[in-house]
Amino acid sequence: MIVWEKIKQFVRGRYGNDELNRVLSFSALGLCVISMAVRFPWLNTLALALLAISLYRSLSRNTHKRTQEAEIYFGCRIKVTSFFSWQIEKWKGRKTYRFFSCPICRKHLRVPKGVGQVSIKCPRCGKKFLQRG
Ligand SMILES: [Zn+2]
Incomplete structure (x- = not known):
């Protein structure tokens, strides 16, 4: 139980997980799978960097900055999804x-x-x- 209390104390006040972290982690996983197929060593380095960024964001105490990053991510995601939904609508109604x-x-x-x-x-x-x- 002492270990559990130490873990709780360690994660208290940290930013935690969000959608941007999940995207970074799954991108890293995808890059690892791709790198096994094409054998580009720099893909593993990039995947490791993405995982490091995700871990850094999860353990960060600067929640204000992490929230700003997440808002920027959501703004970009909305632009990308609206662009592709518009292209699909144009294709369907062409x-x-x-x-x-x-x-x-x-x-x-x-x-x-x-x-x-x-x-x-x-x-x-x-x-x-x-x-x-
Ligand atoms: Zn107008």
């Missing part, structure tokens, strides 16, 4: 819609194909413009 972005706020918009030139009001910024459907 025969029935014409896709474009608002010239002011860059919101993704679509109009049915074959309707000719239509006047569009952006739902986000309210800008009106003409677009060929």
Whole structure:
């Protein structure tokens, strides 16, 4: 029980685990698997570096800085996932819609194909413009 108390005392006030740490750890695992197949030694070094960063973040007492890093990660993740979901939506509707972005706020918009030139009001910024459907 003394060991357990020492462990509890050691982890008290530490940042702990979050999604960024899990992504770093699974990326390191993936790099290890890839490096076994292609035999690039620098991939193992990169995997070790990712694991070291993950461990450092978990044991860090600077929770404010770790939270900021996690927010940056979530911002990047949202941009990447929205980009790919937009590409999938464009691919699925490529025969029935014409896709474009608002010239002011860059919101993704679509109009049915074959309707000719239509006047569009952006739902986000309210800008009106003409677009060929
Ligand atoms: Zn707009």
